[in-house]
Amino acid sequence: MSESHHPLTTQGLEVRLQQPGPIPLNADFCCAPGELLALVGPSGGGKTTLLRAIAGLYRPSGGHIRCAGETWFDAAGGICLPPQRRRIGLVFQDYALFPHLTAQANVMAAMNHVPRAERAPRAARWLAQVRLEGLEGRYPAALSGGQRQRVAVARALAREPRVLLLDEPFSAVDQVTRRRLQRELAQLREMIDIPILLVTHDLEEAAALADRLCVLHSGDTLQSGPAETLFRRPVSPLVARLLDKHNVFSGRAMRDDSGDVYLQWGPYRLDAALPASVESRAEVDWYIPPSDVVLHRRQRPSRGERENPVCGTVSEMVVLGGIAQITLTFAHTRDSLRFEIATHAARRNGLARGEEVSVSLLASGIHIM
């Protein structure tokens, strides 16, 4: 699905690229100044290719790229600026630092636009900004993974770019360093007012850092929006699968004679809001977030039991610390329902493989695709 409007085409980054092959692309997204847009999707989904196309390192066969009011690429107009003329800050996945240059000289290398005498002090300031005071004279080989990443970020920013491109910038460091660097990126954002594009396959990272996510698959931008929207309202089963969301089912949208709408799912009649565009008796895919599945207590009836109750068999129970992930299967479908509850609650309710349980599917959570 493409975005319906591009609100900030003059200031931000606007990307529209199409090509049939060799790497298929059908991308359409924009990123406003100060916004952090995460491109997520599986490996080989075209994320890095898109980033390279924006940087001018890859030339697609169709479309255009505009940034800060300049046209960087326009296939129809025959425009394709080289990377040197695009003012981009690119942090490579493995940082691509110049191994024969010190941290400071690495940063200075991106300062062609700065008078020669000012380069050294400015580079030192950039390094201080990413907390590398005192390490200006170190060569990349003598820096830790996290420090290298910071040098790469400082070098990208020293170019005073119109857009910051981050290609899996946290994938080459350990978990603890990753958390710290992610926090630093969030802080760094306060200072810079340019579009930031983050390529990642880590959904948690994308959700935590980005204002919006853009789901890519085979070069196709399937859906973009805030993480919460994407996670609760994926537009298609494919997007749900790419976002690691499991509870996708097929049912039938129904309108009865009195005008009531509901969703027929096997033997169950589920209350749900139907989009106006869906015709009665139409076959639909629907999704429910795990957070909107409520377990019925065994002994005591609880509130909400009247809301879309369904009955299933526990086919899997995986305990991950304090959280238990429950998978239910049903007699009428091969699709299974997953949800999470506190492990102690699972124990108290006597949940175990093969047990019959009933749950409520909250109507507000049911999303018809």
Add this chain to the structure above:
Amino acid sequence: MDWQALGVSLQLALFTCLLLMPVGLWLGRTLATRQFRGKALCEAAVALPLVMPPTVLGFYLMLSFGVDAPFGALWQRVTGSGLNFTFSGILLASLVVNLPFAVQPIQRAFEGVPNNVREAAWCCGLSPWQTFTRIELPLVWPGLVSALALTFAHTLGEFGVILMVGGSIDGETRTLAISIYDRVQAFDEAGAGIMSAILLAVSFVTIGVVYGLARRGRGLRV
């Protein structure tokens, strides 16, 4: 001691290095970074002097240098003199023979420069020429030095090709290696021994200096 032969040898080695390094840089970089049709053929042609017997290579060079051959005739027309049995002739032959020694270490060095380092330089705003001089050249410096050392040392020691193309003309084409052979033929073992020792010393010192340079070359600043 044939000082004149030593002079010819050193001159030949120096000119070969000077002329071959730009060629080696260009060809080595092209072969390392570009994909084109006939690349394998090109690499094979560069490596050919490594596997051909020097006398065979010398024989073909001698034939093509003759005034009856197109190349020799062209040279004669442009410069007014022939190539066989001249310093120019053995220099040209030396360039051909040393091509793999100059190109291959440089090609390997360029292959060792990750492509994204080059791309990072472009994204930093460095022009292709600045990328070459500030980033690539310092990174391939050890390969360049290896190429220099190999070419220099190999030219000092070259025998078969030089003999075929240049013969043994005093002060023109008689290199130290050929002079040593002449002395041995004349049963002057003492003379041959001194010259051999000098050749050994010169080769050793040259390579020592060159490898010292390679070490110093690391850590160049922008």
